[in-house]
Amino acid sequence: MKSLKLAVLAVAAFASGPSSAQEEPSLEQIRAALVPYASSTDSVILPDGRQLAFVCMGEGSPTVILTPGAGANSFSWAPVQAAIAKVTRVCAWDRPGWGLSDGSTAPQTVATTSADLETALAAATLRGPYVLVGHSLGSYESLLFADRHPERIVGMVLVDPSIPDQFAIMERIAPLRTAQFRQQQVALDTFHVCAAQIRSGVLQPGGPDPDNCITYPAFSCLTSLGRLSPPRFSAIPCNTKARHRSCRTFRKARELSSTPSAITVTCRWWF
Numbered sequence: 001m002k003s004l005k006l007a008v009l010a011v012a013a014f015a016s017g018p019s020s021a022q023e024e025p026s027l028e029q030i031r032a033a034l035v036p037y038a039s040s041t042d043s044v045i046l047p048d049g050r051q052l053a054f055v056c057m058g059e060g061s062p063t064v065i066l067t068p069g070a071g072a073n074s075f076s077w078a079p080v081q082a083a084i085a086k087v088t089r090v091c092a093w094d095r096p097g098w099g100l101s102d103g104s105t106a107p108q109t110v111a112t113t114s115a116d117l118e119t120a121l122a123a124a125t126l127r128g129p130y131v132l133v134g135h136s137l138g139s140y141e142s143l144l145f146a147d148r149h150p151e152r153i154v155g156m157v158l159v160d161p162s163i164p165d166q167f168a169i170m171e172r173i174a175p176l177r178t179a180q181f182r183q184q185q186v187a188l189d190t191f192h193v194c195a196a197q198i199r200s201g202v203l204q205p206g207g208p209d210p211d212n213c214i215t216y217p218a219f220s221c222l223t224s225l226g227r228l229s230p231p232r233f234s235a236i237p238c239n240t241k242a243r244h245r246s247c248r249t250f251r252k253a254r255e256l257s258s259t260p261s262a263i264t265v266t267c268r269w270w271f
Contacts, residue, residue: 033082037075040100042091044120052120053100054093058085062129062154065121066092069136069160073099076135091126093117110140117141118148131155137162 025033042054055074064084066077074092084090095113097103106112120126129152134142139161146153163169170177194213197203203213 033078034075037073037078037092037099042125043100044123044126046116046119050096050102050104050116051100052093052096052102052116053098054091054120054126055081056089056091056126057081058087058089060088061127062088062131063127064088064090064131064133065117065142066090067117067132067134067138067141068092068094069138070162072135075099080133093120110137110144114141114144114148117145121145128152129154131157133157133159134161135159 036055036057039055040051040053042056044052044054046052053074066074066081068074068076074094077092081090081092094101096108096116104112104116121128121130131154132142132146133156134140136159139158142156142158146156190211190213193211194203197211197213203209
Protein backbone atom coordinates (compact mmCIF):
# COMPACT_ATOMS: atom_id res chain seq x y z
CA MET A 1 0.00 0.00 0.00
CA LYS A 2 2.80 2.42 0.84
CA SER A 3 4.47 1.83 -2.53
CA LEU A 4 1.22 2.68 -4.29
CA LYS A 5 0.97 5.90 -2.32
CA LEU A 6 4.51 6.75 -3.38
CA ALA A 7 3.63 6.08 -6.99
CA VAL A 8 0.67 8.41 -6.73
CA LEU A 9 2.87 11.05 -5.10
CA ALA A 10 5.47 10.84 -7.88
CA VAL A 11 2.91 11.10 -10.66
CA ALA A 12 1.10 13.91 -8.88
CA ALA A 13 4.35 15.83 -8.55
CA PHE A 14 4.82 15.63 -12.32
CA ALA A 15 1.21 16.37 -13.13
CA SER A 16 0.91 19.46 -10.97
CA GLY A 17 3.09 21.98 -12.76
CA PRO A 18 3.20 25.57 -11.52
CA SER A 19 -0.09 27.33 -12.18
CA SER A 20 -0.36 30.90 -13.40
CA ALA A 21 -1.38 31.95 -9.89
CA GLN A 22 1.89 30.71 -8.39
CA GLU A 23 5.00 32.82 -8.24
CA GLU A 24 7.99 31.70 -10.26
CA PRO A 25 10.95 30.66 -8.08
CA SER A 26 13.69 33.21 -7.67
CA LEU A 27 17.20 32.65 -9.02
CA GLU A 28 18.39 32.16 -5.43
CA GLN A 29 15.77 29.46 -4.85
CA ILE A 30 16.75 27.67 -8.04
CA ARG A 31 20.42 27.77 -7.10
CA ALA A 32 19.66 26.43 -3.62
CA ALA A 33 17.62 23.56 -5.08
CA LEU A 34 20.51 22.56 -7.36
CA VAL A 35 23.22 22.58 -4.66
CA PRO A 36 22.77 18.88 -3.71
CA TYR A 37 23.43 17.86 -7.32
CA ALA A 38 26.95 19.32 -7.19
CA SER A 39 27.94 16.90 -4.42
CA SER A 40 29.46 13.45 -4.88
CA THR A 41 28.67 12.35 -1.31
CA ASP A 42 26.24 9.64 -2.40
CA SER A 43 28.16 8.59 -5.52
CA VAL A 44 29.19 4.96 -5.97
CA ILE A 45 32.58 3.79 -7.24
CA LEU A 46 32.11 0.91 -9.67
CA PRO A 47 34.54 -2.05 -9.79
CA ASP A 48 36.35 -0.56 -12.80
CA GLY A 49 37.03 2.65 -10.86
CA ARG A 50 34.39 4.83 -12.52
CA GLN A 51 32.20 7.03 -10.39
CA LEU A 52 28.43 6.75 -10.88
CA ALA A 53 26.77 9.83 -9.42
CA PHE A 54 23.80 9.55 -7.07
CA VAL A 55 22.04 12.26 -5.09
CA CYS A 56 19.96 10.92 -2.21
CA MET A 57 17.51 12.71 0.07
CA GLY A 58 15.10 11.75 2.82
CA GLU A 59 14.83 8.68 5.01
CA GLY A 60 12.74 5.56 5.11
CA SER A 61 11.82 2.59 2.97
CA PRO A 62 11.27 1.76 0.16
CA THR A 63 13.93 3.73 -1.68
CA VAL A 64 12.73 5.58 -4.78
CA ILE A 65 15.18 5.48 -7.70
CA LEU A 66 14.76 8.33 -10.22
CA THR A 67 16.13 7.74 -13.73
CA PRO A 68 16.15 10.73 -16.14
CA GLY A 69 15.29 10.73 -19.81
CA ALA A 70 17.86 10.76 -22.60
CA GLY A 71 19.97 13.91 -22.54
CA ALA A 72 18.84 14.85 -19.02
CA ASN A 73 20.71 14.99 -15.72
CA SER A 74 19.70 13.99 -12.22
CA PHE A 75 18.88 17.61 -11.35
CA SER A 76 15.94 17.48 -13.77
CA TRP A 77 14.20 15.64 -10.90
CA ALA A 78 14.87 18.41 -8.35
CA PRO A 79 11.23 19.49 -7.67
CA VAL A 80 9.95 15.90 -7.63
CA GLN A 81 12.80 14.57 -5.53
CA ALA A 82 12.35 17.23 -2.85
CA ALA A 83 8.64 16.32 -2.56
CA ILE A 84 9.24 12.56 -2.34
CA ALA A 85 12.03 13.09 0.23
CA LYS A 86 9.36 14.24 2.68
CA VAL A 87 7.95 10.70 2.63
CA THR A 88 10.87 8.32 2.15
CA ARG A 89 14.43 7.97 0.85
CA VAL A 90 14.83 8.94 -2.81
CA CYS A 91 17.91 8.85 -5.05
CA ALA A 92 18.45 10.32 -8.52
CA TRP A 93 21.38 9.18 -10.65
CA ASP A 94 23.31 10.15 -13.77
CA ARG A 95 24.31 7.91 -16.65
CA PRO A 96 28.02 7.66 -17.53
CA GLY A 97 29.34 10.97 -18.85
CA TRP A 98 26.49 13.03 -17.39
CA GLY A 99 26.43 15.14 -14.24
CA LEU A 100 29.18 13.95 -11.92
CA SER A 101 29.29 10.45 -13.40
CA ASP A 102 32.52 9.47 -15.11
CA GLY A 103 32.39 8.76 -18.82
CA SER A 104 32.73 5.28 -20.28
CA THR A 105 34.63 4.16 -23.35
CA ALA A 106 32.09 1.39 -23.98
CA PRO A 107 29.28 2.03 -26.50
CA GLN A 108 26.25 3.00 -24.45
CA THR A 109 22.86 1.28 -24.60
CA VAL A 110 20.33 0.53 -21.89
CA ALA A 111 22.14 -2.80 -21.48
CA THR A 112 25.32 -1.06 -20.29
CA THR A 113 23.58 1.67 -18.26
CA SER A 114 21.27 -0.87 -16.61
CA ALA A 115 24.30 -2.97 -15.71
CA ASP A 116 25.94 0.06 -14.10
CA LEU A 117 22.74 0.78 -12.16
CA GLU A 118 22.54 -2.84 -10.97
CA THR A 119 26.13 -2.75 -9.74
CA ALA A 120 25.61 0.54 -7.94
CA LEU A 121 22.38 -0.55 -6.25
CA ALA A 122 24.15 -3.61 -4.92
CA ALA A 123 26.11 -1.24 -2.67
CA ALA A 124 25.08 -1.35 0.98
CA THR A 125 24.36 2.39 1.02
CA LEU A 126 21.58 2.06 -1.58
CA ARG A 127 19.42 -0.61 -0.01
CA GLY A 128 16.06 -1.72 -1.35
CA PRO A 129 13.30 -2.50 -1.75
CA TYR A 130 12.84 0.01 -4.56
CA VAL A 131 10.17 2.03 -6.28
CA LEU A 132 11.56 2.72 -9.77
CA VAL A 133 10.62 5.96 -11.52
CA GLY A 134 11.76 6.36 -15.13
CA HIS A 135 11.24 9.22 -17.55
CA SER A 136 11.32 8.59 -21.32
CA LEU A 137 14.43 6.46 -22.03
CA GLY A 138 14.64 5.86 -18.27
CA SER A 139 11.64 3.59 -18.57
CA TYR A 140 13.83 1.04 -20.38
CA GLU A 141 16.35 0.89 -17.55
CA SER A 142 13.60 0.73 -14.94
CA LEU A 143 11.84 -2.17 -16.66
CA LEU A 144 15.06 -4.09 -17.37
CA PHE A 145 16.13 -3.79 -13.73
CA ALA A 146 12.71 -5.03 -12.63
CA ASP A 147 12.96 -7.95 -15.07
CA ARG A 148 16.22 -9.06 -13.47
CA HIS A 149 15.36 -8.31 -9.85
CA PRO A 150 11.57 -8.55 -9.39
CA GLU A 151 12.00 -9.51 -5.75
CA ARG A 152 13.59 -6.10 -5.02
CA ILE A 153 10.84 -3.99 -6.65
CA VAL A 154 7.66 -2.92 -4.86
CA GLY A 155 6.42 -0.31 -7.32
CA MET A 156 7.12 1.50 -10.57
CA VAL A 157 6.17 4.77 -12.24
CA LEU A 158 6.90 5.45 -15.92
CA VAL A 159 6.57 9.08 -17.02
CA ASP A 160 6.19 9.75 -20.75
CA PRO A 161 7.93 6.40 -21.35
CA SER A 162 9.82 5.36 -24.43
CA ILE A 163 8.36 2.34 -26.20
CA PRO A 164 9.91 -0.36 -28.41
CA ASP A 165 10.11 0.59 -32.09
CA GLN A 166 9.14 4.17 -31.27
CA PHE A 167 11.35 5.62 -34.02
CA ALA A 168 9.73 3.43 -36.66
CA ILE A 169 6.34 4.52 -35.36
CA MET A 170 7.36 8.19 -35.44
CA GLU A 171 8.66 7.78 -38.99
CA ARG A 172 5.20 6.64 -39.99
CA ILE A 173 3.02 9.12 -38.10
CA ALA A 174 5.31 12.17 -37.79
CA PRO A 175 7.87 12.20 -40.65
CA LEU A 176 8.71 15.90 -40.20
CA ARG A 177 9.66 15.30 -36.57
CA THR A 178 11.85 12.39 -37.62
CA ALA A 179 13.62 14.65 -40.14
CA GLN A 180 14.40 17.07 -37.31
CA PHE A 181 16.03 14.26 -35.35
CA ARG A 182 18.28 13.50 -38.31
CA GLN A 183 19.40 17.14 -38.45
CA GLN A 184 20.72 16.77 -34.91
CA GLN A 185 23.55 14.67 -36.25
CA VAL A 186 25.28 17.79 -37.63
CA ALA A 187 25.48 19.25 -34.13
CA LEU A 188 26.43 15.92 -32.59
CA ASP A 189 29.42 15.59 -34.92
CA THR A 190 30.90 18.66 -33.20
CA PHE A 191 31.13 16.73 -29.94
CA HIS A 192 33.23 14.07 -31.62
CA VAL A 193 35.51 16.81 -32.98
CA CYS A 194 35.88 18.23 -29.46
CA ALA A 195 36.70 14.82 -28.01
CA ALA A 196 39.37 14.29 -30.68
CA GLN A 197 40.90 17.71 -29.95
CA ILE A 198 41.14 16.87 -26.25
CA ARG A 199 42.77 13.50 -26.96
CA SER A 200 45.37 15.12 -29.22
CA GLY A 201 46.09 17.89 -26.71
CA VAL A 202 45.02 20.65 -29.11
CA LEU A 203 42.16 21.75 -26.83
CA GLN A 204 43.23 23.06 -23.44
CA PRO A 205 41.40 25.19 -20.84
CA GLY A 206 42.22 28.81 -21.59
CA GLY A 207 43.65 27.99 -25.01
CA PRO A 208 42.29 28.40 -28.55
CA ASP A 209 38.79 27.02 -29.01
CA PRO A 210 37.92 27.32 -32.73
CA ASP A 211 34.91 24.98 -32.50
CA ASN A 212 33.52 26.57 -29.31
CA CYS A 213 33.90 23.29 -27.44
CA ILE A 214 34.37 25.09 -24.12
CA THR A 215 32.85 28.51 -24.64
CA TYR A 216 29.59 27.48 -26.35
CA PRO A 217 26.91 27.73 -23.62
CA ALA A 218 25.30 24.39 -24.43
CA PHE A 219 28.55 22.63 -23.60
CA SER A 220 29.03 24.38 -20.25
CA CYS A 221 27.59 21.43 -18.33
CA LEU A 222 30.60 19.39 -19.47
CA THR A 223 33.25 21.93 -18.55
CA SER A 224 31.91 23.76 -15.50
CA LEU A 225 32.97 20.88 -13.24
CA GLY A 226 36.53 20.91 -14.53
CA ARG A 227 36.13 17.57 -16.29
CA LEU A 228 37.38 18.30 -19.77
CA SER A 229 37.67 14.72 -21.02
CA PRO A 230 36.91 12.85 -24.26
CA PRO A 231 34.47 10.40 -22.61
CA ARG A 232 32.35 13.30 -21.35
CA PHE A 233 32.16 14.99 -24.75
CA SER A 234 31.54 11.63 -26.42
CA ALA A 235 28.68 10.91 -24.01
CA ILE A 236 26.24 13.28 -25.74
CA PRO A 237 26.32 11.81 -29.27
CA CYS A 238 26.72 8.34 -27.79
CA ASN A 239 23.64 8.84 -25.64
CA THR A 240 21.61 10.08 -28.61
CA LYS A 241 22.60 7.11 -30.76
CA ALA A 242 21.88 4.89 -27.77
CA ARG A 243 18.20 5.79 -28.05
CA HIS A 244 18.09 3.94 -31.37
CA ARG A 245 20.26 1.01 -30.27
CA SER A 246 18.40 0.78 -26.98
CA CYS A 247 15.05 0.27 -28.69
CA ARG A 248 16.44 -2.90 -30.27
CA THR A 249 18.29 -3.97 -27.11
CA PHE A 250 15.23 -3.40 -24.96
CA ARG A 251 12.88 -5.39 -27.20
CA LYS A 252 15.26 -8.34 -27.37
CA ALA A 253 15.86 -8.35 -23.61
CA ARG A 254 12.17 -8.12 -22.74
CA GLU A 255 11.22 -10.96 -25.08
CA LEU A 256 13.08 -13.17 -22.62
CA SER A 257 11.55 -11.48 -19.58
CA SER A 258 9.59 -13.31 -16.93
CA THR A 259 8.67 -10.24 -14.89
CA PRO A 260 5.42 -10.91 -13.02
CA SER A 261 2.49 -8.78 -14.13
CA ALA A 262 1.79 -7.92 -10.50
CA ILE A 263 4.25 -5.02 -10.68
CA THR A 264 2.22 -1.83 -10.90
CA VAL A 265 3.21 0.46 -13.76
CA THR A 266 1.66 3.90 -14.01
CA CYS A 267 2.20 5.63 -17.36
CA ARG A 268 1.55 9.21 -18.28
CA TRP A 269 1.76 10.19 -21.95
CA TRP A 270 2.39 13.74 -23.09
CA PHE A 271 1.66 14.76 -26.71
